[in-house]
Amino acid sequence: MKQQVMSNVQTFVEVEKQTNSKRKQVGILGGTFNPVHMAHLIMADQVGTSLGLEKVYLMPSNEPPHVDHKETIDATHRLKMLELAIEDNPLLAIEKNELEREGKSYTYETMKVLTEKYPDTDFYFIIGGDMVDYLPTWYKIDELTQLVQFVGVKRPGFSTESSYPIIWIDVPDMNISSTDLRKKITQGCSVNYLLPKNVLHYIQEKGLYLDEK
Numbered sequence: 001m002k003q004q005v006m007s008n009v010q011t012f013v014e015v016e017k018q019t020n021s022k023r024k025q026v027g028i029l030g031g032t033f034n035p036v037h038m039a040h041l042i043m044a045d046q047v048g049t050s051l052g053l054e055k056v057y058l059m060p061s062n063e064p065p066h067v068d069h070k071e072t073i074d075a076t077h078r079l080k081m082l083e084l085a086i087e088d089n090p091l092l093a094i095e096k097n098e099l100e101r102e103g104k105s106y107t108y109e110t111m112k113v114l115t116e117k118y119p120d121t122d123f124y125f126i127i128g129g130d131m132v133d134y135l136p137t138w139y140k141i142d143e144l145t146q147l148v149q150f151v152g153v154k155r156p157g158f159s160t161e162s163s164y165p166i167i168w169i170d171v172p173d174m175n176i177s178s179t180d181l182r183k184k185i186t187q188g189c190s191v192n193y194l195l196p197k198n199v200l201h202y203i204q205e206k207g208l209y210l211d212e213k
């Protein structure tokens with residue numbers, strides 16, 4: 001088990017950078033983003049700044065790999081909301097590779113494409129603490145750990161134990177989820193400050209999530 005606490009992280013990334021100063025260090029936060037919320041933005045920004053990454057790409061999945069995952073709203077809406085959410089932060093960008101491909105979005109396949117396309121880049125794949133227990137079930141997980149460095153963001157109620165190498169970054173506990181936001185919108189409850197104002201305006205203008213079950 002290889003876990004690194006925050007105090008070691010700077011050293012780890014510095015060593016990576018010094019080993020080959022020409023290599024780019026880039027973060028990827030994959031997700032459904034149905035819809036994007038403040039926890040996504042805070043974790044992307046905190047990981048990017050803590051590790052000194054050049055960019056952090058938010059990468060919406062086409063069809064999430066979980067077999068039991070419920071239907072998501074149209075990708076056009078999820079993408080538009082992401083564009084609105086990141087517009088004031090130059091550290092953040094969007095990676096559309098999975099939206100441009102057909103079928104399920106297996107991370108191994110995506111990262112194989114991206115590492116071949118950008119051979120001079122080191123990729124840091126960011127996951128929330130809730131994903132860690134499921135890593136052993138991910139498609140070709142052992143091969144994936146050769147392509148990316150996982151970065152974990154703690155999530156209240158979820159363990160940080162894993163047999164896979166993960167750099168853990170301390171981010172304030174944020175008990176926000178897209179599921180909760182969708183429920184609140186359906187029930188007519190306030191979601192102020194849980195997601196960016198311009199994203200909320202988009203949701204209201206398009207009438208999204210009004211009839212979620």
Ligand SMILES: Nc1ncnc2c1ncn2[C@@H]1O[C@H](COP(=O)(O)OP(=O)(O)OP(=O)(O)O)[C@@H](O)[C@H]1O
Pocket residue numbers: 030031032033034039040043126127128129130131153154155174175176177178179180
């Ligand atoms: N509050 C949070 N704290 C830490 N990680 C989070 C948080 N919300 C989402 N994440 C992480 O962000 C990534 C993308 O999440 P996703 O788009 O599935 O959002 P979600 O809020 O978990 O959605 P849903 O409730 O629909 O499952 C995942 O790795 C997830 O673990």
Ligand SMILES: O=C(O)c1ccc[n+]([C@@H]2O[C@H](COP(=O)([O-])O)[C@@H](O)[C@H]2O)c1
Pocket residue numbers: 029030031032033059061064065066105106107108131137138139
């Ligand atoms: O590749 C896999 O087997 C796999 C299984 C579960 C999740 N993922 C990825 O993990 C990220 C977060 O997933 P989700 O379902 O919380 O949006 C997203 O990029 C998914 O494609 C990947």
